């Protein structure tokens with residue numbers, strides 16, 4: 561089948577564009593809308609009544625539509641799972657970063673093909689749920705060879721690859737954390753940087769402190785990588801301040817913030833990326849999205865999909881949690897899961913339905929984007945266009 565030169569998608573009951581110049585409110589909402597896709601981009605966006613002719617027509621049948629979700633934080637290069645750990649946690653045990661070692665052992669033992677197949681499977685799973693851009697991290701190899709193969713495999717599947725050699729101190733360096741920082745900032749970074757766009761550190765008690773984190777992030781930045789930080793997830797700590805100090809694109813988790821952290825985020829370009837799947841799956845305190853938004857910071861929502869703390873690939877689920885438990889309005893949550901994710905990845909070509917943007921679109925079996933929160937757990941995403949092609 562040849563791809564038509566242009567496709568008109570019409571009959572959209574309510575379209576989230578994320579461009580206030582195109583429609584109503586911060587979501588730039590257009591009722592009775594249509595879009596034209598050509599060459600993988602949106603060529604035209606507006607009221608269906610005004611739509612130009614195209615080579616092919618798709619009738620959305622009164623469904624709502626929104627930009628494909630931009631999931632700016634996941635850990636998908638891994639093998640095995642942590643069902644037993646989850647079960648124990650749901651019987652009262654608490655989450656600790658130590659479980660990461662279980663996945664490191666399984667990942668090291670896996671073949672390249674197994675890791676690639678797992679990654680492809682989770683990306684497909686996410687795409688079916690409307691995610692068209694997905695960042696993913698290394699961090700379950702923790703030696704030069706296995707971290708390098710993780711970023712190499714990730715780079716074959718997504719442009720948004722993050723080197724997270726500093727997930728925890730490698731078990732190989734249990735007695736020599738300084739030696740591990742030297743490895744991460746030296747040979748491991750050299751081997752991984754060519755495949756990655758970003759560097760990340762788990763700045764947390766039991767992982768990396770402020771000085772170690774700064775050394776690692778600065779080394780990555782010097783190699784041309786953008787900075788993102790796992791910050792203030794399990795305790796209050798220096799992660800958010802460090803992220804802002806280093807001009808990070810994103811400080812992720814942001815569960816334990818004080819007034820100075822809020823102030824720092826609000827006065828920076830660093831996005832606060834909230835990951836409600838992690839709090840859900842670890843029965844932890846929710847990040848206070850309301851407080852972060854009211855302080856004036858930019859918020860993104862992401863899945864954190866990983867086998868330990870948040871084994872969900874569903875952005876709709878995260879939107880519903882953010883609305884129910886983190887004080888976000890449905891409009892804010894939908895913005896954060898699309899445009900917010902794009903900001904967290906410093907991308908201006910995704911996360912919005914505007915002429916010239918990449919034609920990533922999700923149709924919902926619902927008349928409004930609000931149903932993503934109103935109808936939790938219901939598979940509402942009924943069709944997805946990715947780079948102008950209908951997926952699935």
Ligand code: NIG
Pocket residue numbers: 635657659660663762790793838864866867868869870
């Ligand atoms: O973002 N916090 C650190 N890393 C992951 C958890 C990884 C794991 O438990 O395997 C997170 O929650």
Ligand code: FE
Pocket residue numbers: 633634635790864
């Ligand atoms: Fe994470």
